[in-house]
Amino acid sequence: MNFMARKDKDNHEKKNKKGKKHMKKKAMIHAIISAFQASPKEPVNYKQISKIIGVESQQEKLWVCDILNTLAEDDFLIEVDRGRYRLNELETIAVGTFERRSNGKNSFLPEDGGTPIFVAERNSGHAMDGDKVKVQLLARRKGCPSEAEVVEILEHQQGTFVGTLQVTKGFAFLVTENKKLANDIFIPKDKLKGGKNGQKAIVRIMEWPENAKNPLGEVLDILGEAGQNNTEMHAILAEFGLPYQYPESVEKAAEKITDTITQEEINAREDFRNITTFTIDPKDAKDFDDALSIRRLPNGNWETGVHIADVTHYVKPGSTIDKEAESRATSVYLVDRTIPMLPERLCNQICSLRPDEEKCCFSAIFEMDEEANVKNSRIVRTVIKSDRRFTYEEAQNIIETGEGDYKEEILAMNALAKKLRERRFKNGAINFDRYEVKFEIDEKGKPISVYFKESKDANKLVEEFMLLANRTVAEFVGKAPKGKTKKTFVYRIHDLPDPEKMENFASFIRRFGYKLKTEGSKSDVSKGINKLLDQVQGKREENLIETVAIRAMAKAVYSTVNVGHYGLAFEYYTHFTSPIRRYPDMMVHRLLERYLSGGRSVTQKKYEEICKHCSAMEQTAANAERASIKYKQVEFMSDKLGMIFDGVISGVTEWGLYVEINENKCEGLVPIRDLDGDYYEFDDKNYCLTGRRTKKQYRLGDPLTIKVVQANLERKQLDFTIAE
Missing domain, CATH: 2.40.50.140 (Nucleic acid-binding proteins)
Known part of the structure; x- marks a missing residue:
């Protein structure tokens, strides 16, 4: 709207009647700024701007003069000639990502990094969360944050929303609690896909017309009746963009895979079928991707084996199953279900290391003395036959009583694990030993009680041998011989804590009477954290201080650039031990196979991109898991x-x-x-x-x-x- 049109409108709407109250100065400043932003190119004087904002008294007009001078001093306005001003438009155009928030606090994230910039709803151009946009940086007033206006949407993020349908005679709305959208989505009757009032649905936004209050959408899928357990769990997955169904084509591809291991394949592998081997897993687990073996060697040392399901023997690069696994990147664990990365035939049958079944594995084999010092190690493909499937509770009972199946083997492995653990903490690993909240649920998915899952010796036994295998594999590739170039590999890295966050943490715990050294070597700081965690054990503030300490830490991610793992105090670390549920482990298995047979290094750029995708999907899966816990907590308390x-x-x-x-x-x-x-x-x-x-x-x-x-x-x- 140009200034003359605005003038007519405002004269019509804002005639100064006798006895009219003066406009407050703060409101006047806001009105003047809005007027200039609405018509940024037109220069005006104080009389014209007074008319536009509906000011008529001489006193108010003097205020307008003062405000125009101040805004010009602040470089918000330019005085184009004596007494005439226009908006000081910065010519700066930037490209980046738009972040939408339902509270109107939208922001623009420049693609070259830098501070997020506020985008008012009136300046958003109806951009959706995640859209790639071009913005104009608006003139900035002193003491006010920077603002931007979306001038073009360059690339739409394929935005879908989950909510409840409100269906009337002629049209429908999707009502959503999404934190990224304040408006309900209008759905024409022919785009309802049979959806009925009160059902949960996934809706895609088709367009958001310029003058429309609500975006227009179409129903992609009906999830079911709101409030039903299945519906709500699928809604959580869909909300985070995670799949809740397995594509039929992938299931069919899995059905064609044979579970027979040929004699030729057995001959090409180390045979562990006659060595005592067992799995230790949660009682409700179906996908056993790691097994442990142990035997006494003639020289008195122990040979321990960490045997990992050889998923990549069955899943070939670029296959239908592989593409789906890469896209998912991880299995997702909600309160009442697992959404697997691989089809059920692979994860629960062919690859799962079930007892009394011959299985192909990729294994890390260690020769260890009584003090758990590794004398020799090798990484080999094997064939195994698990003798027993233990639950953590069963293994824990053997550790505590000294009685039960394979008690000598379990007790020997536990003794070695304790020494490995002790050494790890001595070297500066951080001991976060937190409990997990679990729900006991009935057949309809309703939570009937809450219990806390603690990590006991049986859990720690498995953990230590998995850590040992992961570290050994990472060192095998990462520690290049002298004069040789390091080959590209997938590492699990954990950077040093942010110094400022650590300083804030140290100052926070002082109020509880604790001290923490935040300077010195890596191990000095981590040992200080461990000492603190020991001091708070059993105290009222234990959980709180652990929570704040975790917040001060960096997040562990996947990368081809190794910076070590601070929390574990390992210079080299990777994920090798869970290929059934994590795609990075499949990548590691393939790279190992390549490098063990003398293959050349792969291209780093491609692998770094997949690492970033896997890290992002891991975070998304964790958020979905938290949302499912939150839902069950609310249901439990209702x-x-x-x-x-x-x-x-x-x-x-x-x-x-x-x-x-x-x-x-x-x-x-x-x-x-x-x-x-x-x-x-x-x-x-x-x-x-x-x-x-x-x-x-x-x-x-x-x-x-x-x-x-x-x-x-x-x-x-x-x-x-x-x-x-």
Whole structure:
């Protein structure tokens, strides 16, 4: 709209009637800025701008003059000639990614890095989350954050949304709780795909017309009735862009794979079929991708074997199954189900190291003395036959009582594992030993109780031998002989903690009376963290301090560039031991096979791209898993409204306090608006809310008694209030 059109409109709407109140200065500044942004090219004087914003009194016009001068001093406006101003448009155009948020706090992420820039909804051009966009950087006022306006959408992210259908006679809407979209999606009747009122659906946005309040969408799939367990679990997967069905073509390809191992194949492998071998897994596991073997050698040392399912013997690069596995990158573990990376025929049958069945493996074999020093090791393809499938509970019982099947072998491996573990911590590995919250669910998927899964000696036994195998494989490729170039490989890396985060962490724990050294060598810092974790064990603040310590750490990722694994204190580390559920392990198996047979190095760029994809998918899968836990927590608490529980403040944000209930670890929000008697300000460095008047503080880790007031399954949120 040009200035003259605006003038007519405003004159019509904003005639200054007798007794009209003066416009407040803050509102006037906002109105002037909006007017210039609406018509950035046209220069105007103070009289014209006064008319546009509906100002008529002499006093207000003098304010307009002052504001125009100030905005010109701030470089927001340019004085093109005496008394006439226009917007100081920066000619800067940038390209990057648009991030949409339902609260209107959209942002633009420049593709060459740098700080995110705020994009007001009126300047978003209806760009969707993840779209590649071109923006114009707007003139910046002193003391105000930078802003940008979307001028072109270069590439649409294929955006799908999950929600509940509201179907009326002539049309429908998808109502979504998605944090990236504030508006419901309008669905024409012919795009409903048979969807009915109250059903959950996946909808794709087709377009968002310029003057429309709502985007237009079409239903891609109907998930089922809202509230049903299957529907809700599929909705969580779809929400994170994860598959909830297996393509028929991939299942058919898996059915054609033979499970027969030929004699020729057995002859090409080391034969471990007559050596004591067993698996130790959770009681509900079906995909056994690792087995352990042990025997005493004539020289008195132990030969231990870590045998890993030889998935890549069956799944060839570029095949239908391989492409699907690469796309998924990982199996996803929701509360009540596993969404496998590989078809069931492979992961639960052919490749699974089931007892009394001959299986192809890729193995790391170690000769160890009584002190668990590795004297020799080799990485070979093998054929095995597991003698026994142990659950963790069964193996733990043997460790504790000294009685049971293969007790000598289990006890010997446990003794070696304890020495490996002790040495690892001595070298600076960090001992995060946290419990997992698990649900016991009925046949309909409803949670009936909560229990905590702790890591005991049987879990640690398996963990230590897997770590040993992963480290050995990484060293085999990564430690290039003198004068030889290192070959491209897939590493699991964990960078050093961010110094600023560590400093904040050290200052946070001082309030609990603990000290932490944040400078010195890598092992000095990690040993300090371990000492702290020992000190807090069994204390009220144990879980809190562990949580904040983890937040200060970098995230472990996959990369072809090795920087070592800080948390484990290993210079070389990879993922070799779970190819049934992780694609990087399949990549490692293929690279090992290539390099063991003298093959040349692969192209780094291609493998680095796959590493980035696998890291991203791992994070997405973890988010989906957390969402499923959150859903089950809300479902579990939905019949406990009005009940009072003791808890601890587990999170502090600008919108309220998160409180974790002690007895079941379910977490809910006490909104900041419900903190009575004061205005509370958020202190992000000290993890607390402080009352402006009373100075009362709510701090991370403080005990708090709460009452359950709402359980919103759609938002996966529990709302609490502080109990009187």
